[in-house]
Amino acid sequence: xxxxxxxxxxxxxxxxxxxxxxxxxxxxxxxxxxxxxxxxxxxxxxxxxxxxxxxxxxxxxxxxxxxxxxxxxxxxxxxxxxxxxxxxxxxxxxxxxxxxxxxxxxxxxxxxxxxxxxxxxxxxxxxxxxxxxxxxxxxxxxxxxxxxxxxxxxxxxxxxxxxxxxxxxxxxxxxxxxxxxxxxxxxxxxxxxxxxxxxxxxxxxxxxxxxxxxxxxxxxxxxxxxxxxxxxxxxxxxxxxxxxxxxxxxxxxxxxxxxxxxxxxxxxxxxxxxxxxxxxxxxxxxxxxxxxxxxxxxxxxxxxxxxxxxxxxxxxxxxxxxxxxxxxxxxxxxxxxxxxxxxxxxxxxxxxxxxxxxxxxxxxxxxxxxxxxxxxxxxxxxxxxxxxxxxxxxxxxxxxxxxxxxxxxxxxxxxxxxxxxxxxxxxxxxxxxxxxxxxxxxxxxxxxxxxxxxxxxxxxxxxxxxxxxxxxxxxxxxxxxxxxxxxxxxxxxxxxxxxxxxxxxxxxxxxxxxxxxxxxxxxxxxxxxxxxxxxxxxxxxxxxxxxxxxxxxxxxxxxxxxxxxxxxxxxxxxxxxxxxxxxxxxxxxxxxxxxxxxxxxxxxxxxxxxxxxxxxxxxxxxxxxxxxxxxxxxxxxxxxxxxxxxxxxxxxxxxxxxxxxxxxxxxxxxxxxxxxxxxxxxxxxxxxxxxxxxxxxxxxxxxxxxxxxxxxxx
Numbered sequence: 001x002x003x004x005x006x007x008x009x010x011x012x013x014x015x016x017x018x019x020x021x022x023x024x025x026x027x028x029x030x031x032x033x034x035x036x037x038x039x040x041x042x043x044x045x046x047x048x049x050x051x052x053x054x055x056x057x058x059x060x061x062x063x064x065x066x067x068x069x070x071x072x073x074x075x076x077x078x079x080x081x082x083x084x085x086x087x088x089x090x091x092x093x094x095x096x097x098x099x100x101x102x103x104x105x106x107x108x109x110x111x112x113x114x115x116x117x118x119x120x121x122x123x124x125x126x127x128x129x130x131x132x133x134x135x136x137x138x139x140x141x142x143x144x145x146x147x148x149x150x151x152x153x154x155x156x157x158x159x160x161x162x163x164x165x166x167x168x169x170x171x172x173x174x175x176x177x178x179x180x181x182x183x184x185x186x187x188x189x190x191x192x193x194x195x196x197x198x199x200x201x202x203x204x205x206x207x208x209x210x211x212x213x214x215x216x217x218x219x220x221x222x223x224x225x226x227x228x229x230x231x232x233x234x235x236x237x238x239x240x241x242x243x244x245x246x247x248x249x250x251x252x253x254x255x256x257x258x259x260x261x262x263x264x265x266x267x268x269x270x271x272x273x274x275x276x277x278x279x280x281x282x283x284x285x286x287x288x289x290x291x292x293x294x295x296x297x298x299x300x301x302x303x304x305x306x307x308x309x310x311x312x313x314x315x316x317x318x319x320x321x322x323x324x325x326x327x328x329x330x331x332x333x334x335x336x337x338x339x340x341x342x343x344x345x346x347x348x349x350x351x352x353x354x355x356x357x358x359x360x361x362x363x364x365x366x367x368x369x370x371x372x373x374x375x376x377x378x379x380x381x382x383x384x385x386x387x388x389x390x391x392x393x394x395x396x397x398x399x400x401x402x403x404x405x406x407x408x409x410x411x412x413x414x415x416x417x418x419x420x421x422x423x424x425x426x427x428x429x430x431x432x433x434x435x436x437x438x439x440x441x442x443x444x445x446x447x448x449x450x451x452x453x454x455x456x457x458x459x460x461x462x463x464x465x466x467x468x469x470x471x472x473x474x475x476x477x478x479x480x481x482x483x484x485x486x487x488x489x490x491x492x493x494x495x496x497x498x499x500x501x502x503x504x505x506x507x508x509x510x511x512x513x514x515x516x517x518x519x520x521x522x523x524x525x526x527x528x529x530x531x532x533x534x535x536x537x538x539x540x541x542x543x544x545x546x547x548x549x550x551x552x553x554x555x556x557x558x559x560x561x562x563x564x565x566x567x568x569x570x571x572x573x574x575x576x577x578x579x580x581x582x583x584x585x586x587x588x589x590x591x592x593x594x595x596x597x598x599x600x601x602x603x604x605x606x607x608x609x610x611x612x613x614x615x616x617x618x619x620x621x622x623x624x625x626x627x628x629x630x631x632x633x634x635x636x637x638x639x640x641x642x643x644x645x646x647x648x649x650x651x652x653x654x655x656x657x658x659x660x661x662x663x664x665x666x667x668x669x670x671x672x673x674x675x676x677x678x679x680x681x682x683x684x685x686x687x688x689x690x691x692x693x694x695x696x697x698x699x700x701x702x703x704x705x706x707x708x709x710x711x712x713x714x
Contacts, residue, residue, distance in 0.1 A: 009240040014104030014137045015207060015215050019146065019197065021080035021153050022051040025072060025103070027094055028085035029055030029063045036109055037085035038064065039157035040145065047166060049152035054079060072097040081105045083145065083155050088112035088123070091141065092130060099134035105207075106131070107155050108140035114203045115142050128205045139207050144178035144200030146212075156198065158182050169194020170307060172216035175228035176201050176209050180255070184226055184300045192440065193303055196222060210237035213252075217241045220248065224306050226299055227254040235284055235604050242288040243474070246467050251306045253463075255293045256281055280605055283626040289470030291463040302456040302463075304445040309425040313464040314393035316342035317457065318386055319365035321398030322372040326429075327365025330396055330450050337458040341365070342391040351385040372406070379407075380414040387422050394425040394457050398450060402435050412442035419444060425460055429453040469635075476630040482507055482676045489680065489707045496541040496581055500705040504686070507673040509666050512690070512699040514586035523566040524559050526585035533588035535701075536562060538569035542578045544685070544704045549576070554588070589699045593649065593658045594688035596624075597667055599674045601682055601708075607675040611636060611667050613645050614688040629671040633664035640664075659691045662698035682706045 026041050033042035037057075041064050044053050055063035058070040069075050072082065072094070082103045084094050088110045098106050113124035124141065131138050139146060145156030149166040160182035171188060173195060175181035181200040188195055197216040201209045209229055214237055217225050225245055232238065238254075245252050258278060285292045293299040317339050319330040331341060341364050344352075352362035355378060361367040366386070372378060386392050397415065402408050419426045428439045429450040439446040447453040485506045495503070498516040505511050515526040516539060527534050538551035546552050551572060553565035566583045573580045594614025602608050605628055612624030625639035637660045640649060651657040666689055674681045683706040691698035 009214065009237055011215055011218055012137060012207075012211070015139075015212065016218075018081040018105035018107070018137070018139065018155075019148055019153075019215050020151060023054065023077055023079045024049070024051060024153065024155065025054040025056055025075055025079040025082040026063075026085065027056040027072065027082055029057050029068065030085075031060070031063055033064065035085075036157045039159075040083050040085070040155050041066070043147075043154035043156065043161060044152065047149065047152035047154050047161075049154070051151075051153070052077065052079075056082075072101045072103065075101070078102040081107060081155065083107045083109065084140075085109045085157070088141070092127060095127065095131050095134065095136055095138075098136045103136065105137040105139060107143055107145050108138055108202075109143055109145060109157060110140070111142045113141040114205060124203060124205050131206060137207055138205055139199075139212065140202040141205060143202030144181065146200075147198040148196065149194070149198070150196050156200065158200070160186060164189045167192075167194035168196055170221055170223040171195045171226065171303060172197040172199075172213070172219070172222050172224070173226045173228075174199045174201070174209055174213040174216060176204055176230045177228055178202075180228035180296065183296050184228075187296070187300045188303060191304060193307070204231070204233065208234040208237060210234045210241060213238070213241045214244065217244045217250070217252075223250045223310075224303050225250065225252045226303070227252065228296075228299070229254055229256045230258065232256065232281060232284075232604070238284075238290070239288045242290050242470065246289055246471060249310050251291065251311055251460075251463060251467075252289070253291045253293055253299055253302075254285060255296065255299045256285075277602075279626050280602060280608055280628075283608070283628050284605055286466060287470060287473065287628045287631075289463075289467035291459060291466065298455070298459075301452055302459040305425060305427060305456045305460050308419065308443065308445045309423065309460065311460065311464040311467055312423070312425055313468060314425055314457075314461040316340055316391050316393045317396060317454075318342050318344075318389075318392045318394070319396045319398065320368065320382065320386070321365065321400065322368040322370060323398060323400045324361070324365075324367045324369075326398035326400045326450065327361075327367055330398060330429075330454060331365055333451050333454045334396075334458075337454060339454065339458050339461075342389065342393065344386075344389055345391060348385055348389040348392075351388075352382065355381045355385060379411050383414060383418045387418060387424075392424070394461060395427070396450070396453055396457060397426070397428045399428060399430040399432075399435050402430070402432060408435055408438045412438045412444060415439065415444045416442040425457055427453040427456055473631060473635070476632060482673050485673070485677070487677050487680045487705075487707070492541040493706060494541050494544050495705045495707065496539050497537075497546075497702060497704065498539050498582065498584060499541070500684075500703040501700070503673070503705060504670075504684075504700055504703055508669045509686075509700050510662065510697055512586050512589045512701050514584050516582045517566065517585050518582045520563040520566045523583055523585050524562050527556070527559070527562045530585065530587035532557075534562070535584075535586045535588050536565040536569065537584050537586075538573050538580070539582045539584045540573055540578055540580065543573070543576070586701070589690055589701065591690040591692040591696070591698055592655075593691050595663050595691060596687040597663075597670055597684075597689055598686070599670050599681075599684040601674065601678055607671055607678070609667050609671045611640065611663065613643070614690075618687075627667070627671070629675045631668070631671065633661065633668050636664035636667045637661070656693040659694050659696050659698060661694075662691050663689060666698070666700065678708075680708055682708045 028037035030038040032038045054075040055068045057068045060068045147154040147156045150168045178200040360369045428446040436446045517523040536553040569583045596614045598610040607629035623644045649658045686703040
């Protein structure tokens with residue numbers, strides 16, 4: 001069924017206090033800082049937490065130099081959050097004590113719950129039921145914990161923070177996995193990028209990774225939210241994260257595991273989670289302006305550029321280097337990512353010609369040559385000339401080699417000044433650590449390899465466009481104009497083709513002319529009306545795929561052939577033990593291209609529409625587009641032009657383009673119909689929709705509507 005639209009999700013103040021606590025209890029606190037119960041206590045004291053710390057251990061009077069308490073009942077003031085580092089059999093009693101003491105949130109580090117199998121799943125269900133009844137929020141179980149490096153409230157047992165010193169910064173890392181939280185942390189710290197929040201939420205039994213991300217995204221200082229998700233169980237909450245971040249230009253980048261069949265199985269065994277259809281997850285991320293990373297490297301690679309220039313839409317790239325080879329390599333990498341190089345305007349070329357030696361290239365890629373060694377001001381003057389070009393949206397500066405004679409400090413300073421003056425996304429590629437250090441200290445995003453640099457430019461520029469489209473879609477109205485259409489539940493779970501087409505006609509879809517005939521004479525009259533070419537096919541709600549049963553007839557030339565086809569349809573349906581509802585005689589229409597459109601209702605994501613090239617190889621070729629309602633007709637066309645068949649749709653060898661407007665209008669109408677009747681329509685299968693050339697329109701030829709509560713096979 002279609003999920004209800006929620007304009008804003010409130011943030012639970014109990015979780016907010018857990019992220020920024022004044023008082024913390026560590027239940028199961030130990031003297032050994034290398035144990036789960038000792039590590040958070042060590043971190044709180046090492047990283048400057050200024051609040052109260054209450055170690056709870058009935059066997060000790062002090063733990064790590066702090067006064068210990070026998071139970072939560074004995075602590076002097078109510079903690080904002082309690083860390084539970086105890087055996088799983090003790091967790092329910094600790095939750096009871098949390099509730100009795102007024103603790104709002106428990107970080108349950110204990111394992112042995114949903115990640116361990118059937119018994120653990122039931123144990124986790126009972127725990128969540130208890131916690132919700134008592135008013136305690138759970139992070140976990142099986143959680144590595146949370147960390148706020150701004151306040152020093154590090155309630156986390158990872159070893160990473162002993163090895164890689166934390167630094168506060170405008171980045172939040174929210175992950176279901178412990179390892180997948182500290183890997184990006186280490187990679188960012190290696191680049192000297194600070195992280196404020198780090199969360200490893202474990203089983204997400206109560207507070208989901210999405211809800212925890214919402215708490216972090218509410219911090220106005222956070223400009224990049226990095227997510228690792230194994231199971232997306234609360235998409236509405238994640239949509240709110242994206243909306244909240246988008247209002248101030250912050251970026252949300254997600255790594256969703258489970259793309260492959262083996263990955264999906266591993267993710268499920270890791271958290272006991274139900275893995276979502278990955279194609280739908282892609283569509284959801286796009287719908288809400290979330291960039292999807294392919295791996296951990298991709299999750300963090302563009303962070304420095306996000307922080308330097310923000311989400312800024314850009315189309316055309318300028319490459320500048322003092323090596324022609326680097327310029328060519330960068331141009332190749334840009335083309336691979338479909339990042340076009342800017343065509344410099346004539347004035348820019350003239351200006352560059354005056355600056356550069358005669359043997360240098362004043363075109364894009366711009367080759368400064370080794371003259372950079374002898375002409376100290378050439379670099380800054382070239383940047384100034386390029387800055388004025390209206391085609392130049394973003395810049396990659398390659399510094400493949402430098403040393404004695406190169407003013408790298410001055411180049412870094414000039415680049416930083418250029419970025420500050422233009423605001424255009426700019427990155428530097430340099431294999432030498434000393435060169436990277438100079439640009440980094442000047443505040444310029446720098447990479448060791450040009451492919452990473454171009455990938456970052458591509459990501460930030462395309463992410464900005466994605467976020468803009470998401471904000472535009474958020475204002476699309478949900479149509480109610482189709483509410484008057486009466487759709488009754490079908491006895492066989494599906495409506496017949498005739499009944500389905502009648503509903504689609506009311507929804508505004510263009511149909512191939514047809515008649516439902518109940519006698520041979522009626523079939524002949526339909527043939528005379530629609531001929532000379534018609535299609536004769538059986539009509540039964542019990543037979544959604546007629547061709548598989550020999551119930552479709554083509555090439556009929558005479559009245560006798562039409563009558564025989566009608567009789568054959570009736571006879572074969574009766575032989576299958578099914579009641580004949582009639583025979584459809586339809587005009588055989590011809591166009592440029594067949595398309596398949598499908599709609600289904602998803603309990604998490606709402607109304608989902610698939611549009612693809614038609615034919616029987618749709619699933620095998622997997623060249624299709626998926627959209628989440630609501631969307632516009634232009635959204636449909638944009639998605640179709642991303643398919644492998646896009647060049648054919650645009651017209652080749654003198655052919656006119658295919659009429660994609662009729663496909664777009666049909667997809668929007670199907671989505672509106674299904675979204676308006678979410679409790680009645682389970683799915684719609686329209687295959688084929690035949691489209692003509694631009695301006696000719698098209699025709700829906702065959703369709704099946706499945707009613708809610710029913711299923712049918714292919």
